[in-house]
Amino acid sequence: MKMAFVVCNEVYTARVMEILEKIGIDYYTRWEQVKGKGHGTEAHLGTRSFPGVNTMLMIAFTDQPALETLIENINETNKGIARPDDRIRLFQVPLERIV
8 A cells, every 4th residue: 555645736737636526436534735845946935935836635545546647647747837835745755554
């Protein structure tokens, strides 16, 4: 089992949700107005100096093919996003148990 955290600039939230709908993933936890900074990217802190915020989704996968399909769709979507700072990120970690 795997856990994926999907992080995107809030302006791309609709695109991420469209991807999930298209590939049949209707299970997730979503956080709005997430603040942070990635390696080599601009900060998204919701302030005047660092405007913008992110959206984050947590998705538990018991099915590896569904995760691979999500990764493929995110990679394809990222090809159309010009600024590297704005690309959708997916972080995959092991998931030991769902209770």
